[in-house]
Amino acid sequence: MDRAISIGLPLLVMLAMTIVGLELTLADLRRVLHYPLHVAAAVLGQLIALPLIAAGLIVLLHPAPAIAGGLLLTAAAPQATISNYYCLLARADIALAVTLTAVSSLLALVSTPLVAGIGFAVLLDTQAGFGLPAGKVMQQVVNGLLLPIAAGMFIRHCAPGFVQRHRLRLRALSLVALAALLTLVLIDQAATIQRHLAMIVTLTTLFTAAAAGIGFGLARGASWSYSDTITMVSAFPARSLSIATLIAVNVLGRVEFLSFAVVFFLVQGVLLAPLMLWARPRAATP
Numbered sequence: 001m002d003r004a005i006s007i008g009l010p011l012l013v014m015l016a017m018t019i020v021g022l023e024l025t026l027a028d029l030r031r032v033l034h035y036p037l038h039v040a041a042a043v044l045g046q047l048i049a050l051p052l053i054a055a056g057l058i059v060l061l062h063p064a065p066a067i068a069g070g071l072l073l074t075a076a077a078p079q080a081t082i083s084n085y086y087c088l089l090a091r092a093d094i095a096l097a098v099t100l101t102a103v104s105s106l107l108a109l110v111s112t113p114l115v116a117g118i119g120f121a122v123l124l125d126t127q128a129g130f131g132l133p134a135g136k137v138m139q140q141v142v143n144g145l146l147l148p149i150a151a152g153m154f155i156r157h158c159a160p161g162f163v164q165r166h167r168l169r170l171r172a173l174s175l176v177a178l179a180a181l182l183t184l185v186l187i188d189q190a191a192t193i194q195r196h197l198a199m200i201v202t203l204t205t206l207f208t209a210a211a212a213g214i215g216f217g218l219a220r221g222a223s224w225s226y227s228d229t230i231t232m233v234s235a236f237p238a239r240s241l242s243i244a245t246l247i248a249v250n251v252l253g254r255v256e257f258l259s260f261a262v263v264f265f266l267v268q269g270v271l272l273a274p275l276m277l278w279a280r281p282r283a284a285t286p
Contacts (some may be wrong), residue, residue, distance in 0.1 A: 010250060012181045013242040014148045019174040020081050021152020022163050024102055031099045038228065042100050043107060045218050046236055050075045051115050053210045058123050063199050065124060066192060070260025071203055072123065073247055076116035077240040078145075079104035082269070086234035089276035093231045100235050105145060112243060113137035136251045144246040181245065182262055189259040200260050204267040211237040212272075230279050234272060241265045 032039050054075035058068045079101050087097040104111075113134040156163045163170070186193065193200070215236030219229035241261055248257040 010144060010246060012177045012184075013144050013245050016174050016177045016181070017145055017148035017242055018152040018155075019170050019177070021149035021154075022156050022167075022170055023081075024098070024149065024153050025156065026153070028095075028098050028102050029106075031095060032103060035096055035099060037222070038096060038224070039100060039103055041218060041222065042215075042232060042235060043103055045214065046079065046104070047107075047111055047115065049214045050207075050211055050236070050239075051119055053207055053214075055119065055123060057203055057206055061199065061203065063203060064196055066254070066256040067196050067199055067203070067260050069120070069124060069252075069254065070244070070248070070257040070264070071207070072116055072119040073244040073257055074239045074241075074261050074264055075207070076112050076119065077243045078108040078112065079235055080238040080240040080242075082265075083234045083238035086238065086272050086276045087231050089273060090230045090234070090279045091227075092234065092276075092279075093225075093227045096228060096231050097235060100231075105149060105240075108145060108240075108243060109138055109141045112141055112247075116247070133251065137247055140246040140250050141243060144250075145240075145243055178241075181241070182265070185245075185255070185258045185262045188255060189262070192256050192259040193263060196259065197263065200263045201267055203260070204264045205271065207264075208237040208268050208271050212275075230276070233279075234276060237268060237272065239264075 051072075054071050057063075058071065063071065081101055084094060084097045084101060086092075087094045116137065117134050212233045215232035215234075216229060219232040224232075241264075244261040245258060248254055248261070
């Protein structure tokens, strides 16, 4: 199992990120010019608010170090592509969601090691082996996130017809990779998850509610459209399981940190998917 975790998880992440790249084009990045205030406010809001939410929950609830470390990695991770699917459920602004995901992933090269490094230094005992080397984190972001996404975008640019014809199969392959990743961690960390399940669910629920509330407040305070508001509600809580996996496995060598990240992903889906479906007719109304 150790070999499957150390080799299998990073490979599954790279496969999933390559397929994510197949869904992106340079137009998604250039679209920032159409949403300059939205993108700036959303990205900066996530970088500032989410680590503060995580820090507040750790100070208030005192979770075990493995759970606190997983929460910090999750809060420092870029926006997850699952947010795009949440927007699809709600018929919100999918183009904005895709752009935010792409920009957040690019900025993760700097933001993730910075935010996670500060969080670990302040909230966890670095002498106990929880130190987070920024250089190694940046290397994982490049190798496991940016390069696979770039490879996917390059394949789409060179063979758009192939990608279009096989889009459904590729999306299914992405889901298979995600399911395999979740299964490996759930099996490997079953004891840790069982022992801390109540705390993880509590942290996930509070983090999701606070992050979604901040996204909603930001959008409504700026008088954005209802569709864009729902996009913010899905964008703020959704964090990338992939980059958390790479850091936990390849940088820290602490798979137990993923016990939080995996349950977070599953519980958050149960919370956000019904909310997006409830918001669907409202978001679809002009």
